[in-house]
Amino acid sequence: MASLLLSAAPMRRHVGLVAGALFLAALLLASWFLPLPYDPIRPDATATLQPPSAQHWFGTDSVGFDVFSRTIAAAGRDLPIAFGGALAAALIGVFLGLLATTKGRGSALLMRSLDAFQAFPLLVLAIAIVTLTGNRLEMVMFAIIIIEAPRFLRLVRAEGLAIREARFIEAAEVIGAKPLRVLLVHLLPNVSGVIAVQLSIATASSLMVVAALSFLGIGVSPPDPSWGAMIQAGARQMTGGQWWVALFPGLAIFLVVVCLNLVADALDVILERSSR
Amino acid sequence: MSTTNTEAGDAPSPASTELMAPAVGAPRRRRAFWGLVAKRLAFIPLALFAVITISFLLVSIMPGDPALAILGSTANEQEVATVRSQLGLDRPLAERYVTYVGGVLQGDFGRSFFTGQPIRDEIVKYLPASIELVVMAILLAALVGISIGTLAGYCRGRAPDKAVRVVIAGLEAIPGFLAGLLLIFAFFYLWRLVPSPTGRLGIVNIYPPTVTHFLLIDLILAGDWNGLRSTLHRSMLPVLTLALAAIPLFAKITRTTVGGAMGSKQIQYARACGLSEWRVVQYALLQARTPILTYTAMLFGAMVGGSAIIETIFSWQGLGQWGLKAIVALDIPAIQGFVIVTGFCTMLVYLVLDLVVAALDPRIQHG
Amino acid sequence: MSLHVRDIETRFRTTAGEVHAVNGVSFDVGDGELVGIVGESGSGKSVTINSILGLIRTSGTITSGTATFGGRDLIAMRSRDLRKIRGAEIGFIAQNPFGALNPVLRLSRQFENVVRAHRRLDRKEIRRQALAMLGHVGIHQPERVLDGYAHELSGGMAQRVVIALALMLDPTLVVADEPTTALDVTVQKQILDLISTLVRERERSMLIITHDLGVVANYCDRVVVMYCGRVMEDGPVREVFRRPYHPYALALLRSVPRAGQALQTLGGRLPKLNAQPVGCLFRDRCPYRMDVCDRVTPPLREVSPGRKVSCHLDVEQEVPTLVAG
Numbered sequence: 001m002a003s004l005l006l007s008a009a010p011m012r013r014h015v016g017l018v019a020g021a022l023f024l025a026a027l028l029l030a031s032w033f034l035p036l037p038y039d040p041i042r043p044d045a046t047a048t049l050q051p052p053s054a055q056h057w058f059g060t061d062s063v064g065f066d067v068f069s070r071t072i073a074a075a076g077r078d079l080p081i082a083f084g085g086a087l088a089a090a091l092i093g094v095f096l097g098l099l100a101t102t103k104g105r106g107s108a109l110l111m112r113s114l115d116a117f118q119a120f121p122l123l124v125l126a127i128a129i130v131t132l133t134g135n136r137l138e139m140v141m142f143a144i145i146i147i148e149a150p151r152f153l154r155l156v157r158a159e160g161l162a163i164r165e166a167r168f169i170e171a172a173e174v175i176g177a178k179p180l181r182v183l184l185v186h187l188l189p190n191v192s193g194v195i196a197v198q199l200s201i202a203t204a205s206s207l208m209v210v211a212a213l214s215f216l217g218i219g220v221s222p223p224d225p226s227w228g229a230m231i232q233a234g235a236r237q238m239t240g241g242q243w244w245v246a247l248f249p250g251l252a253i254f255l256v257v258v259c260l261n262l263v264a265d266a267l268d269v270i271l272e273r274s275s276r
Numbered sequence: 277m278s279t280t281n282t283e284a285g286d287a288p289s290p291a292s293t294e295l296m297a298p299a300v301g302a303p304r305r306r307r308a309f310w311g312l313v314a315k316r317l318a319f320i321p322l323a324l325f326a327v328i329t330i331s332f333l334l335v336s337i338m339p340g341d342p343a344l345a346i347l348g349s350t351a352n353e354q355e356v357a358t359v360r361s362q363l364g365l366d367r368p369l370a371e372r373y374v375t376y377v378g379g380v381l382q383g384d385f386g387r388s389f390f391t392g393q394p395i396r397d398e399i400v401k402y403l404p405a406s407i408e409l410v411v412m413a414i415l416l417a418a419l420v421g422i423s424i425g426t427l428a429g430y431c432r433g434r435a436p437d438k439a440v441r442v443v444i445a446g447l448e449a450i451p452g453f454l455a456g457l458l459l460i461f462a463f464f465y466l467w468r469l470v471p472s473p474t475g476r477l478g479i480v481n482i483y484p485p486t487v488t489h490f491l492l493i494d495l496i497l498a499g500d501w502n503g504l505r506s507t508l509h510r511s512m513l514p515v516l517t518l519a520l521a522a523i524p525l526f527a528k529i530t531r532t533t534v535g536g537a538m539g540s541k542q543i544q545y546a547r548a549c550g551l552s553e554w555r556v557v558q559y560a561l562l563q564a565r566t567p568i569l570t571y572t573a574m575l576f577g578a579m580v581g582g583s584a585i586i587e588t589i590f591s592w593q594g595l596g597q598w599g600l601k602a603i604v605a606l607d608i609p610a611i612q613g614f615v616i617v618t619g620f621c622t623m624l625v626y627l628v629l630d631l632v633v634a635a636l637d638p639r640i641q642h643g
Numbered sequence: 644m645s646l647h648v649r650d651i652e653t654r655f656r657t658t659a660g661e662v663h664a665v666n667g668v669s670f671d672v673g674d675g676e677l678v679g680i681v682g683e684s685g686s687g688k689s690v691t692i693n694s695i696l697g698l699i700r701t702s703g704t705i706t707s708g709t710a711t712f713g714g715r716d717l718i719a720m721r722s723r724d725l726r727k728i729r730g731a732e733i734g735f736i737a738q739n740p741f742g743a744l745n746p747v748l749r750l751s752r753q754f755e756n757v758v759r760a761h762r763r764l765d766r767k768e769i770r771r772q773a774l775a776m777l778g779h780v781g782i783h784q785p786e787r788v789l790d791g792y793a794h795e796l797s798g799g800m801a802q803r804v805v806i807a808l809a810l811m812l813d814p815t816l817v818v819a820d821e822p823t824t825a826l827d828v829t830v831q832k833q834i835l836d837l838i839s840t841l842v843r844e845r846e847r848s849m850l851i852i853t854h855d856l857g858v859v860a861n862y863c864d865r866v867v868v869m870y871c872g873r874v875m876e877d878g879p880v881r882e883v884f885r886r887p888y889h890p891y892a893l894a895l896l897r898s899v900p901r902a903g904q905a906l907q908t909l910g911g912r913l914p915k916l917n918a919q920p921v922g923c924l925f926r927d928r929c930p931y932r933m934d935v936c937d938r939v940t941p942p943l944r945e946v947s948p949g950r951k952v953s954c955h956l957d958v959e960q961e962v963p964t965l966v967a968g
Contacts, residue, residue: 116326118574119626121618123581124599128334128611131603134344204449211451212585216600231454235589238457239472241465250454257449433701539700545743547698548818549757549808550730562747638792639746 017266020259024079027256031076038066040073041223049242059244061233070225071248078214078227079256081137082207085144089206090199092145093152094191098183100153101160111157114150122147123212130218140219144206155198159191193271200264204257211253227253312634316627323627325377327619331612332376336369346606363608380616386609388602395613398598403617404489405476406594409587410579412511413518414572420519421526422561422568428527429534429564430557440531444524452582456517456589463513470513471506474591478506514590521582522575529571533564566633573629577622644713644732644815644848646672646695651708651718653687653694653872663916664690664703665872666924669943672816677839677849679859679880680867681895687872688852689820694718696733696818697725712816731761734809734817736838739825740801744793750804751789757808776807780837799830806838810845817842817849823858835862856899860884868892871916871924874943878950887965888946888958891925896965923955931956 037057038044043064050060058067100107126143133139163169164187172186214220214228222229227249234246343359344351360366364375379386385395428440450458463469471478476491484491484498495504537543537560546559584596591597595617602610653665665687672678680688693699695710695717710717713732717725729735737743745753754773758764764772770789777785780803793801802822809817819838823831839862842849853859859866859880866883868876868891876889887893914924923929926936935955943953952958 116323116623119577119619119622120327120330121577121580121622123578124584124615124618125330125334127581127584127600128603128615131606132335132608132611208451212453215451215453216585216588217604228451231451231457235453235457238461239465241461243461246454246457250451250458253451253454254449258445261445261449541737541739541742542745544693544698545735545737546745547726548696548729548735548737549760550726550728551756551760552726555756555760559745562745565747637747639794 014266014270016262017270020262020266023259024256024263027072027075027252028079031072031074031079034072036066036069036072038069040065040069040225043223049237049245051242052244058248059242061230061245062237062242063233065223065225065233067230067244067248070230071227071252074225074227074230074249075252075256077224078207078210081140082144082210083203085141085206085210086148086199086202088141089145089148089202090152090195093149094156094188094195096149097153097156098160098187100157101164101183101187102179114153118150123209126209127213127216127218130213135219137219137221140210140213143213144209147209148202148206151202152195152198155194156191159194160187163187163190193267197264197268197271200260200267204260204264207253207256207260309635313631316631319627320624323623324620327616327623328377328380329373330619331615332373334615335608335612336365336372346608376612385613385616388610389607390605395609398610399595399613399617400489402593402595402598405491405592406580406583406587406596407621408490408492409511409514409518409592409594410576410583412515413583414522414576414579416515417519417522417526418572421523422530424523425527425530426534426557426561428531429536429560430538432531432535432538437531440527444527444531447520447524450520452517452521453585453589455520456513456586459513459517460589471510473510473513473589476507476510476593477503478510481506514586514592517589518579518583518586522579525571525575525578526568529568530564533567534560537561537563566637569629569633569636573626576625580618580622645674645676646816646848646850647709647711648691648695649709649711651691651694651710652706653690653699653703654706655703657702660917663872663918663920665694666916666920667708668869668872668874670867670874670877672848672850675843675846675848676865677842677851677863678865678867679851679853679863680869681853681856681859682869683854686869688869690872691869692818692820692850692852696729696735697722727761730757730814731812732814732816734812734814736802736805736809736817736819736822738821740796740798740805741793741825743805744801746793749790749792754789754808754811758811761812772811773807776811777804779810779841780804780807782807798826799834802826802830802834803837806834806841810841813845815847817847819849819851821852821854824853824855838862856884856896868895871914871920873924874951874953875925876950876952877943882950885965888950888952888962889925889954890929890931890956890962893962893965894928923953931961 044060044066045064047056047060048064049062050056052059056066056068058071060066096110100110126146129146130136130139130143169182169186172182177186210219210226211228211231214226215232217229217232220226220229230249231246234242234244234249237243237245343356343363343365346359347355357366364372383396385399387394388398391398424440424443428437431437460473464471464473477483481500481503484494484500484503487494487497491507492504495501495507534557540563542563543556543560546556551559580596583594584600586592587594587597588600595614599610599614599618601607602614648671649669651665651668652663655662655664668687668691670678670680680691682688690699690703694705694708697717697720699705705718708718712728715728717728720728744750748756751770751773755766755769758769758772773789774785777788782788782800782803788796788800788804793804796804802825817838822838823834826834835858838849851858851863863880865878866876866880867874868883868889870891876883876887876892878888883892884896887896914920914927921940922938923936923941926932929936933955939955941953941955943951945951946958954962956962
């Protein structure tokens, strides 16, 4: 009885991981390879603000864009930016975080300045930076790094400090391992689990940032589809009752974020369990 | 920044034999607290300085040329040079920095490129509306988030906890602006429960004489109860929208800390003394108080960013909407003023909550 | 008032499966009696007490047993009714006063909260009684203590406050869970003297949980020896200490340092309690192990008036005496 319960719990977690990952992969592959019913960047001026129907599954917007085609196509833009930004933030944050596990004035100073920096409304800062540097896409990534990298840094530092207390690190230092070697060979593999979990969470929150920026028209070049920009296009229609223009891209964001958090939860449980 | 030095409720304290005179701690504690206040107040100029510097660097050492960004890539060199000199970008960095900091310290944030108005006047005009929005939203989010978080933490692992976790996960996955639009669709279009999401006061209402710049307070001072009702009615959706984004954060931190407290020796002892479950929950919340307050400060920065977008959706006429407009229009003095004010406000909130935490916890050692 | 505990079983669900923490514990605390429960850590002493007082957390369940206190079964009772007994009729003294007392409430508030959970009294009256009680437990400046916080006290004083809180409503039974473990050795005796004196002069009953045989020897009338969630031996302190019957009790007493004698330690470790245990749980560490010990759980039987042992041996004949060993 007890053993049955035990084996059932992680199975359920695997379901979350597999379902979440499959949905994300399917969405991404569809946006790249699936023949879409309509051209996502060429509107049909004769069919504006059509409600969802057999012709237009998600309806059309005020210009005549097919909402379904654009919702799928936007995944191919928004997801790579969000993931790329999160990955870059991870690389920088993990590197600085590992360095911050070493004792000394430098690490204390780093944490103090991080406190001050994170006290800032970072989304506002990100918006200002992207706009001032000419509204370029790569600056959206930079904005994501500013927001997400400190979180990786804190996480890796906290985990790293806990692991440093462990015997084997002490042993490695006693037998004369170089500090860099200790960081890369002994610390990094032991924090890789939490990094993977955080990467999933960070991708979700980067997607929200990307959506917020493109909702404000920042970092997008029309008519390229982006979920945030599509919601902006549907914002005016909401008071008139044409809910579909904004709802479907919004639903896409919702589902992707839920899936990413599902993956993060599952990874968390699986890695935690295997390490004990 | 944080000076909280509390012991976890469970940690076994070293018990010592010496009979310390007990209550001499009280006046000494009070003196130490005011010492901490003084120390924190001394920190304000430093924070202000840091904020001004960040806002200056934002325009000055960012990759890319603001002048080019303003004019677009079609501009010729002559035009770019003109704008650069207007912005003062042709002068050396150090000189510009000194001029800028000197100006800001005298309350001179420059004039808007587009309206020609002094930035300071615009800030005074728009900031109060944003404060009203954020404060109302934080209060609502704290009320709801702490309530459901307490419920979940108290019933950890059982049905109410699972339900709250689903709600949290759902709310976390909805971008604030989308939630705002969905609420507008439901409450305005479908059910006609709220007036149209434009502005803070109905067309028939007259704005009260400006006294404090806080619309709600000015309406009360003017005794305009109809106007007050109208404003509150119109505040419902924006406040709810902004609160929805913060509810999961309050709920999560409360769930974790209350859940942890429920398993603590302190709560077990409270139960062993026969205290009612209400009292037990109150004790658990007392334990959770410090983390929740610390977290609220961190949340504030996120709320300011989020409110900028929500204000735009609802035409709230606050600092966030004004700042976003400035950013999109590349109104550089306005952007700098916006960054300074929002950054400084967030730091002030950190400071105040730090002091509140210190004042509430008798165990914290000040200094 | 007397407490009669019969066949308590408590289990916990953990990530590593079910743990059978308490496996059929029975004992009695008579009127005016001071009973000590001894055992190693993990022997189920605290879980037994928490089961009786209804303080088991959600991961644990009491699967069987009764605990009759003044004619009422505490286990079957509704939690609302049990709450009214806790603190009022059964006083509780916690192990670590700093872990137990609320760090952010003034002690006066904590006295008010405890009293008001059971009686309708006004603040002034509660304060008057609290001051008197603090005086009884040997606190010299009760006013100042009452208006201060727990962390301003020394360990000994904080524990005196906990004792005052436990006795505030004049309970008929006092339960003390390792009341001096967290304190300095020099204070331990003062605190134990205080508790036992207060309980004895009020003619109340008391249950002390401890891993310290010295505490039992000096302060208790009867001792209950627990191992792996079962009672191994139960009897008057003088008799059990002079002539333990159960091989475990014998080993436990031999592990106490005595002048002029070599210290004996107990080999082996505690068995895992993942499934419903069968047979004697001490058998792996028992020098007198027999075939029957693997198959049959020894019942707690009365071997002489007032003395109970759960062992298959004919203990009076087959277990050596303490001195000879």
